[in-house]
Amino acid sequence: MKKSVVAYRKLPAAALRILEAQYDVTCADADTQRDAFLAALANAHGTIGNKLKLNAEFLDAAPKLEVVSTVSAGYDDFDVADLTRRGIVLCNTPDEVTETTADLMFALILATARRIAELDASIRRGEWQSSSGPAQFGVDVHHKTLGIIGLGRIGAAVARRAAHGFGMNVLYANRSRNVAAEEAFGAKWCPLPTLLAEADFVCVLVPLSAATEKLIGAAELRLMKSSAILVNCARGQVVDEAALTDALREGRILGAGLDVFEREPLPADSPLCALPNVVLVPHIGSATAQTREAMARRAAQNLADALEGRLTATCVNPSAVDARSLLHTPGN
Incomplete structure (x- = not known):
């Protein structure tokens, strides 16, 4: 049978x-x-x-x-x-999800750094009346420092794109050393506080567990540069969403790109939806046919x-x- x-x-x-x-x-x-x-x-x-x-x-x-x-x-x-x-x-x-999710991570890095969603919305509102200037300026991605929290399969794919495609310095925080990534991409292991303080872009890729829930909270966000961008393609619960909202609203970090949220689908009245310095996508890390x-x-x-x-x-x-x-x- x-x-x-x-x-x-x-x-x-x-x-x-x-x-x-x-x-x-x-x-x-x-x-x-x-x-x-x-x-x-x-x-x-x-x-x-x-x-x-x-x-x-x-x-x-x-x-x-x-x-x-x-x-x-x-x-x-x-x-x-x-x-x-x-x-x-x-x-x-x-x-199967490695390369596709790494693509999305980099899409969020670029979209947030260059304010793609914000400026797209501005054009649709008919606000483009003259040549671009400081009001439309973003920040460079190339040759900056990328910090990866959780350098597993997807993290290594992001590191490869960063080092070989954008000439970025790669820092990572992980439970164990990733010697292969260190040799292939020049990635440097460091404690999480050091990564947060030095990275221009902080990428969150750890799995959700009791140890990683709200791993990035108010204290961690305060360690980041005011010019830094946070990107989360892990799980929403790894980042304290309320603390992140406050940091974005107050300009304590420059921006965020988020694929995941504490509550999904993200409610339309979430305060994140009202912030211009955050790019939101609906948990699409692996979403290609x-x-x-x-x-x-x-x-x-x-x-x-x-x-x-x-x-x-x-x-x-x-x-x-x-x-x-x-x-x-x-x-x-």
Whole structure:
């Protein structure tokens, strides 16, 4: 008998074909088809999707669940310790988002530095009446200092663009040294306070965890130059949004480019929306057709591999396999 899989978000046809070739697949959106989703969980051996906090309620409804495959690089929607305790493997898609998210990070750096959104809006209001002057001036990006908080895959891709494309000096703060980036891009490790004080552009790319929640707060923002720009493509909760709003409003930093927010979608009455020195985009780090399809295909293959006992580097918690064995040992 085939194992059962639940797709709780719409998948591209190519990803569905990978799963339908081997498993009984039920497509039931967790938001709009909740009853069908919960019913399908009862017999599910695997799930695939994104943007759903797969909490204890859902896991309790899925006694046969072996694998959870998320169509995302981040996995803060999941209680990894609880999944591991239950013997459920979690897989993600870290590699597919790297270059696309790095592109967006640099787009936000450039758009904020050169005030693209602000000046675009000015033109649309009919305010362009003469040659550009100080009122339209931005700041240079090339040959400035870029500080990267979290030099993983995406951070390294941003560092490559900065060093090789814009002649920038690269500083980074990380839990461990990234020797490859140091050798390839001349990146220099430094403590976070030093990075904040010296960087012209501060890029936030750490995953969300208890250790990184509100990592950048009022005290950290006070360390930054008044001419510095903050760019966040990590998670909104890594930056204290109220403190950032105050710093932007008061001119204590020059600007910000934000792809992520504490509350998503960002409410229209958020004070950030009223500030001219911030560029806002709706969590689009991986949002290209090519990347989203590649992520879905990878997530489908991850699910199939894990259900067949093949754990790859995309497995977040390989120790879940040992926990599952213990759970099914006679006497347990």
